[in-house]
Amino acid sequence: MNWEDLRHFVVLAQTGSLSEAARHLGVDHTTVARRVAALETALKVRLVDRLPRAYLLTEDGERIAQLARGMDEQAHAVMRTASAADPSLVGCVRVSAPPVFASVVLAPGLGGLATDHPGLVVELAGESHTAALERREADIALRLLEPAGEGLVVRKLCELSYSLYAAPSYAQDRDPAEYRFVAYDSSLEQVPQQRWLMQVAGPRPVVFRSNDAASLASATRAGLGVAVLPDFLAHADPGLVRLAPPVGILPPSRPLWLVVHEDLRRSARVRLVMDFLIAMLSAPVFGGGAKR
Amino acid sequence: MNWEDLRHFVVLAQTGSLSEAARHLGVDHTTVARRVAALETALKVRLVDRLPRAYLLTEDGERIAQLARGMDEQAHAVMRTASAADPSLVGCVRVSAPPVFASVVLAPGLGGLATDHPGLVVELAGESHTAALERREADIALRLLEPAGEGLVVRKLCELSYSLYAAPSYAQDRDPAEYRFVAYDSSLEQVPQQRWLMQVAGPRPVVFRSNDAASLASATRAGLGVAVLPDFLAHADPGLVRLAPPVGILPPSRPLWLVVHEDLRRSARVRLVMDFLIAMLSAPVFGGGAKR
DNA sequence: CATCAAATGTGGAAAAATGCCCATGAACTG
DNA sequence: CAGTTCATGGGCATTTTTCCACATTTGATG
Numbered sequence: 001m002n003w004e005d006l007r008h009f010v011v012l013a014q015t016g017s018l019s020e021a022a023r024h025l026g027v028d029h030t031t032v033a034r035r036v037a038a039l040e041t042a043l044k045v046r047l048v049d050r051l052p053r054a055y056l057l058t059e060d061g062e063r064i065a066q067l068a069r070g071m072d073e074q075a076h077a078v079m080r081t082a083s084a085a086d087p088s089l090v091g092c093v094r095v096s097a098p099p100v101f102a103s104v105v106l107a108p109g110l111g112g113l114a115t116d117h118p119g120l121v122v123e124l125a126g127e128s129h130t131a132a133l134e135r136r137e138a139d140i141a142l143r144l145l146e147p148a149g150e151g152l153v154v155r156k157l158c159e160l161s162y163s164l165y166a167a168p169s170y171a172q173d174r175d176p177a178e179y180r181f182v183a184y185d186s187s188l189e190q191v192p193q194q195r196w197l198m199q200v201a202g203p204r205p206v207v208f209r210s211n212d213a214a215s216l217a218s219a220t221r222a223g224l225g226v227a228v229l230p231d232f233l234a235h236a237d238p239g240l241v242r243l244a245p246p247v248g249i250l251p252p253s254r255p256l257w258l259v260v261h262e263d264l265r266r267s268a269r270v271r272l273v274m275d276f277l278i279a280m281l282s283a284p285v286f287g288g289g290a291k292r
Numbered sequence: 293m294n295w296e297d298l299r300h301f302v303v304l305a306q307t308g309s310l311s312e313a314a315r316h317l318g319v320d321h322t323t324v325a326r327r328v329a330a331l332e333t334a335l336k337v338r339l340v341d342r343l344p345r346a347y348l349l350t351e352d353g354e355r356i357a358q359l360a361r362g363m364d365e366q367a368h369a370v371m372r373t374a375s376a377a378d379p380s381l382v383g384c385v386r387v388s389a390p391p392v393f394a395s396v397v398l399a400p401g402l403g404g405l406a407t408d409h410p411g412l413v414v415e416l417a418g419e420s421h422t423a424a425l426e427r428r429e430a431d432i433a434l435r436l437l438e439p440a441g442e443g444l445v446v447r448k449l450c451e452l453s454y455s456l457y458a459a460p461s462y463a464q465d466r467d468p469a470e471y472r473f474v475a476y477d478s479s480l481e482q483v484p485q486q487r488w489l490m491q492v493a494g495p496r497p498v499v500f501r502s503n504d505a506a507s508l509a510s511a512t513r514a515g516l517g518v519a520v521l522p523d524f525l526a527h528a529d530p531g532l533v534r535l536a537p538p539v540g541i542l543p544p545s546r547p548l549w550l551v552v553h554e555d556l557r558r559s560a561r562v563r564l565v566m567d568f569l570i571a572m573l574s575a576p577v578f579g580g581g582a583k584r
Numbered sequence: 585c586a587t588c589a590a591a592t593g594t595g596g597a598a599a600a601a602t603g604c605c606c607a608t609g610a611a612c613t614g
Numbered sequence: 615c616a617g618t619t620c621a622t623g624g625g626c627a628t629t630t631t632t633c634c635a636c637a638t639t640t641g642a643t644g
Contacts, residue, residue, distance in 0.1 A: 001371055003295035003363075019591060028633050029592075035631095043374035044383075053591050053640055060377040067370045071295075074363040078356055079293055082335035085352040091336075311620060320603050325621080344610045345620055 005039040006068050007075070008032050009047065013065035017054055076135055080263035084270070090119035093273045096138035100213040101160075101256075102126035104233050105281075106142075113276050122273060128211075133261045139270050140260050140277070147259045157281045159253045162193045164200070164243040165234045167223040171241055177204070182219045182227035185209040196252045197228040228252070256281065297331040298360050299367070300324050301339065305357035309346055368428055372555035375431075376562070382411035385565045388430035392505040393452075393548075394418035396525050397573075398434075405568050414565060420503075425553045431562050432552050432569065436483075439551045449573045451545045454485045456492070456535040457526045459515040463533055469496070474511045474519035477501040488544040489520040520544070548573065 012021040012032055022029035036055075040047050047061035057065060083091075097106055102124050110122050125131065130145075131138040133152060141147070147154055166179075181201045184194045188211055208219045213233060220227040221239040228251075234240045245251045258277060264270045304313040304324055314321035328347075332339050339353035349357060375383075389398055394416050402414045417423065422437075423430040425444060433439070439446055458471075475498045476486045500511045505525060512519040513531040520543075526532045537543045550569060556562045 001367065003299045003367060006367070006370065007295045017591070030594085030634090031632060033592075043371065043377075045374045045377045050592080051640095052638095055592090060374070063373055063377070064370055067366055067373060071363045071366040071370075074359055074366065075293065075295060075298070078298065078359045078363075079335065081355055081359060082337045082352070085335075085337045085355075309620070321621080322604085322623095323602060326601080342621075344622095345612080347621085 001042045002035075002038065003071075005035045005042070006071060008035040009039055010065065010068045010072050012036055012048070012055060013057055013061070013068070016056075073134065077263065080136065080261055084264050084267035087268050088119075089117050089269055089272060091269055092121040092123055093140065093269050094123040094125060094136075094138045095140045095142070095273065095277075096125045096127050096131040097142040098144060099126035099128060100217075100230070100233055101142065103214070106277075109280050110273075110276070113273065117272065120269060120272070133259060139264055139267075140258065140274060142277070142281075143257045143259060144254050146255070146257055151262050153260050153262050153265055155258045155278070157256045157258050157278065160256055161231045161251065161253045162196070162228050163231055163234070163251055164226055164245060165217075165220055165229045165237075165240040166226045166243060167221055167239060168241045170223045170225070171243060180205050180207045180225035182206070182208045182216050182225045184216070185211045187211055192252045192254055193228045193230075196249070199249060200228075200246055293334045294327075294330065295363075297327045297334070298363060300327040301331055302357065302360045302364050304328060304340070304347060305349055305353070305360070308348075365426065368426060369555060371428060372553055376556050376559035379560050380411075381409050381561055381564060383561055384413040384415055385432065385561050386415040386417060386428075386430045387432045387434070387565065387569075388417045388419050388423040389434040390436060391418035391420060392509075392522070392525055393434065395506070398569075401572050402565075402568070405565065409564065412561060412564070425551060431556055431559075432550065432566060434569070434573075435549045435551060436546050438547070438549055443554050445552050445554050445557055447550045447570070449548045449550050449570065452548050453523045453543065453545045454488070454520050455523055455526070455543055456518055456537060457509075457512055457521045457529075457532045458518045458535060459513055459531060460533045462515045462517070463535060472497050472499045472517035474498070474500045474508050474517045476508070477503045479503055484544045484546055485520045485522075488541070491541060492520075492538055 008021065008025060008027075008031075011024050012018065015021045015024060018029040018032050021032045025032065036048060043064070045060045045064070046058055047064060049056045049058055095102075095106065095110070103126060106124055110124060114120060114122055125138060130143060130147070131141055133139075133141060134149070142157070144160070179201075181197065181204060183197055183201075183206045184191065186209075188194055206225075208216075208224045210216055210219070213229065216227045217229055217233055217237070217240070219225075220229065220234075221237070226243065229240070231242075235242065258274065258281075260270060260274060265274075300313065300317060300319075300323075303316050304310065307313045307316060310321045310324050314324045317324065328340065335356070337352045337356070338350055339356060340347045340349055387394075387398065387402070395418060398416055402416060406412060406414055417430060422435060422439070423433055425431075425433060426441065434449070436452070471493075473489065473493045473496060475489055475493075476483065478501075480486055480503055498517075500508075500516045502508055502511070505521065508519045509521055509525055509529070509532070511517075512521065512526075513529070518535065521532070523534075527534065550566065550573075552562060552566060557566075
């Protein structure tokens with residue numbers, strides 16, 4: 001049995017289509033088809049039903065794909081271990097973080113790192129979904145939710161503070177009872193700062209919604225209303241002014257977690273970027289703290 | 293990263309030599325060398341130290357070989373599952389058993405099975421060491437020691453009885469005090485029938501030793517002395533006569549275990565051979581029982 | 585119903601991997 | 615010391631694999 005055939009089969013099983021699998025693998029779709037056929041011959045088992053428009057796994061195919069996925073995990077472990085063993089600082093480190101945080105805080109900071117270490121490429125991925133570190137979708141992740149998972153090393157960096165902001169012209173001389181609000185959309189109903197905002201807003205209306213913090217900031221800057229924004233994003237923005245928090249309801253703050261796979265912890269490249277992030281973000285009163 | 297390269301590397305890591313690995317894999321040794329080199333390039337890690345006469349794994353190589361061995365286990369699981377899924381009775385079933393038991397009991401019996409099922413090939417391996425069912429060195433194993441292992445299904449078949457035997461001419465009119473003995477060699481000092489024999493023999497001398505029960509039987513048949521032999525081997529042999537056991541010391545008997553990997557339990561081929569073995573060997577008074 | 589996009593299937597040409605030959609050097613064996 | 619085993623390197627014929635262009639089918643859409 002050819003292991004390379006298995007690798008192709010795993011991807012086919014995940015994608016469900018020859019063409020998709022071929023794109024993922026960077027080969028021609030005919031190659032995937034031939035390899036799967038070869039695997040079937042070797043194992044003497046029909047793994048897929050060849051439908052006109054899609055490949056559908058048979059029952060046996062499902063069972064075997066399940067086992068092969070196990071091999072895939074091991075293969076990723078091999079690659080992580082190999083990557084950690086490479087002592088050079090040349091190569092790519094992929095950092096995943098919440099989108100606004102990535103663009104506002106990390107992008108400028110990490111730029112300097114790249115100039116200090118020629119050959120080091122930092123790939124910054126602003127992603128709202130959590131990247132699978134096990135699959136090496138990222139080497140390092142910064143997250144707002146405490147991550148959990150087999151083989152992951154977690155470290156709390158700091159607290160991100162949130163405050164109410166509005167455009168200066170909007171806030172000036174306006175009775176707080178007439179405030180209108182800018183908020184996350186329904187998909188983010190459960191995040192702490194959104195729940196806090198709803199509590200603060202009470203019966204006052206929400207006039208604009210988005211799932212993207214940058215858009216909320218723009219809308220607020222344009223004078224649509226009052227928003228809760230992370231201080232790192234808003235405190236230095238001349239188009240925004242921080243409002244005093246309502247008494248009695250503590251403004252939200254969220255911890256920022258750094259996660260890395262334990263296999264990569266000792267990689268020279270990853271270590272370098274990690275240390276840089278830790279140094280940059282460990283200050284307890286980070287971002288808008290000074291204004292507080 | 294090419295998984296085929298990893299497969300070759302696993303074998304190289306196990307064998308420690310290009311040529312050995314090539315023989316195991318059925319390829320040219322240059323291919324193994326080329327593949328390992330390709331793997332090193334892909335992972336950017338030196339996996340082996342090229343000594344003049346042997347490949348020695350580096351520290352990183354050891355780590356990665358360890359992980360790759362995990363993949364190897366998964367690969368075997370894939371193959372077992374595939375084999376179990378094949379509903380046809382065509383193909384090969386490999387049975388491992390203690391050598392004498394294989395040649396005396398199984399070989400004649402299993403022959404009939406092959407004639408009843410054309411296309412079914414039974415491979416009978418008489419092995420003293422225990423075959424690794426996980427690595428598919430055998431599909432079914434018969435063992436005298438209770439097997440243990442992840443994913444193995446074990447079933448007790450029967451008890452194998454042992455008795456004292458000698459050549460008829462040797463036993464006739466000889467004072468038991470003058471018996472001389474035929475026994476296993478020192479490597480089998482700990483097996484039950486050997487310990488029993490030493491107890492029975494007491495101060496009387498052992499004049500011939502071997503690690504092979506068939507050789508012991510031959511030596512006994514030739515009149516060298518008295519041996520403890522499994523009844524299945526000796527009871528129907530006209531050149532041997534069973535001696536009455538000494539009073540007070542119960543003659544040994546050993547359980548016979550059937551083992552199969554759970555993944556293969558439902559394979560049609562394996563099931564067939566298993567059922568055949570169970571039917572053939574489940575009789576509680578198997579072998580020399582009738583003569584007892 | 586015609587059209588378009590996306591998917592699989594087919595066959596021949598190009599590219600890559602493999603086996604095999606050789607010679608060389610180094611180390612173990614008797 | 616001769617013989618054997620093992621790894622290296624180069625070169626080359628052969629086999630295998632892969633790609634590419636094209637045909638075909640299907641389902642969605644206007």
